[in-house]
Amino acid sequence: MTPRENSGTTNGTDAAATFGEEAGAAPGDDAVGADREVETRPDSVEPSATDDRDVAVSVTGLSKRFGDGETAVTAVDDVGFDIGTGSIVGLLGPNGAGKTTLIKSILGTVLPDAGSVRIRGIDLRERPRAAYSAVDAMLEGARNDYWRLTVRENLRYFATISGVDPNSVRDRHDRLLAQLDLEAKADVPVRDLSRGMKQKVSLASVLAGGAEVVFLDEPTLGLDIESSRTLQRELRRLAEEENLTVVLSSHDMDVVETVCDRVLIMSDGEIIADDTVDALLSDTDRHCVRITSADIDAALVSRLRWRFDAIKAERRDAGHRIEVVTDSDGLYELLATLRDAGVTLERVRTVEPDLEDVFVELTSGDRGDR
Numbered sequence: 254m255t256p257r258e259n260s261g262t263t264n265g266t267d268a269a270a271t272f273g274e275e276a277g278a279a280p281g282d283d284a285v286g287a288d289r290e291v292e293t294r295p296d297s298v299e300p301s302a303t304d305d306r307d308v309a310v311s312v313t314g315l316s317k318r319f320g321d322g323e324t325a326v327t328a329v330d331d332v333g334f335d336i337g338t339g340s341i342v343g344l345l346g347p348n349g350a351g352k353t354t355l356i357k358s359i360l361g362t363v364l365p366d367a368g369s370v371r372i373r374g375i376d377l378r379e380r381p382r383a384a385y386s387a388v389d390a391m392l393e394g395a396r397n398d399y400w401r402l403t404v405r406e407n408l409r410y411f412a413t414i415s416g417v418d419p420n421s422v423r424d425r426h427d428r429l430l431a432q433l434d435l436e437a438k439a440d441v442p443v444r445d446l447s448r449g450m451k452q453k454v455s456l457a458s459v460l461a462g463g464a465e466v467v468f469l470d471e472p473t474l475g476l477d478i479e480s481s482r483t484l485q486r487e488l489r490r491l492a493e494e495e496n497l498t499v500v501l502s503s504h505d506m507d508v509v510e511t512v513c514d515r516v517l518i519m520s521d522g523e524i525i526a527d528d529t530v531d532a533l534l535s536d537t538d539r540h541c542v543r544i545t546s547a548d549i550d551a552a553l554v555s556r557l558r559w560r561f562d563a564i565k566a567e568r569r570d571a572g573h574r575i576e577v578v579t580d581s582d583g584l585y586e587l588l589a590t591l592r593d594a595g596v597t598l599e600r601v602r603t604v605e606p607d608l609e610d611v612f613v614e615l616t617s618g619d620r621g622d623r
């Protein structure tokens with residue numbers, strides 16, 4: 254099955270058939286597999302001569318342009334990276350940065366103009382079926398399941414189209430249902446579940462056939478905090494205990510910060526940062542300061558807002574509490590401005606920058622040429 258929006262699951266065969274085509278979307282609630290072939294996963298996947306089994310996904314010089322002439326858009330611009338087996342990599346970027354095009358190019362639903370992709374050492378142009386045999390994807394949320402089928406039937410169905418005998422992975426399905434708090438709903442049709450539960454079924458379906466590399470687009474979108482945490486824990490467990498490789502695209506920085514070993518940040522089709530979360534956080538010249546003072550009035554808050562991009566202000570019983578995110582120069586300037594305005598500082602607290610601060614800094618170009 255080709256990875257595609259609203260279907261979300263792949264194995265080698267259809268990806269082989271459609272590599273290079275823009276895949277169409279299909280509604281995800283009916284049409285129970287009538288036109289789907291059950292394919293058998295190749296018995297053995299021969300690594301190529303350059304195979305490195307520690308590298309799950311290797312992308313080299315990937316580019317994709319849409320359109321011609323003045324209106325052409327370079328969605329992905331000469332991108333390259335390796336993703337180690339068993340790691341969880343977050344793909345971040347503002348809207349239009351090229352994340353979806355990059356993922357679709359890797360999955361073979363968009364034909365790149367240049368570059369190559371190897372999955373577990375296998376070039377997907379040369380041997381797409383083998384390359385995709387252990388890949389699965391959940392794109393654009395909770396629409397890849399068959400709503401007339403029960404939760405467990407979905408898991409069995411998706412295991413089957415991944416080329417796996419569903420009876421042989423029953424334990425895995427039991428564990429997925431337990432880990433994702435879906436046991437009580439195992440025999441309920443998916444259409445009768447809440448949105449968050451449907452999202453969890455989508456993830457379970459992606460993992461049902463024993464994929465070794467999964468691409469997840471906004472996997473926690475629409476989940477409540479508890480469900481999101483459960484899902485994050487399960488992803489970490491699968492990566493650590495079962496060597497699952499995950500490429501995760503999300504706008505939720507907390508999720509990325511918590512679950513990812515490494516982060517790729519895209520902007521204008523290029524990768525502008527590629528590092529661990531810790532390294533990105535320690536490398537930032539971003540300071541977040543909270544200052545409380547009775548002397549800060551609305552007029553001063555407006556002046557500060559005019560000068561500093563990221564300023565939050567809260568009216569307190571007496572005065573204001575402001576929060577400013579800035580670099581070192583801005584911090585000195587802020588303190589000088591407050592001193593010149595005769596402000597007595599009641600409380601000054603620095604808050605560690607988080608991934609969101611780093612992301613804003615990088616994608617707004619504040620950090621120079623990294």
Ligand SMILES: Nc1ncnc2c1ncn2[C@@H]1O[C@H](COP(=O)(O)OP(=O)(O)OP(=O)(O)O)[C@@H](O)[C@H]1O
Binds near residue numbers: 346349
């Ligand atoms: N099929 C297409 N035809 C023309 N332009 C496209 C097509 N798909 C994407 N683009 C353009 O390519 C650029 C990258 O889009 P893409 O969807 O990959 O970004 P993204 O990072 O996934 O954005 P978002 O976070 O909003 O989903 C954008 O300028 C977009 O308009």
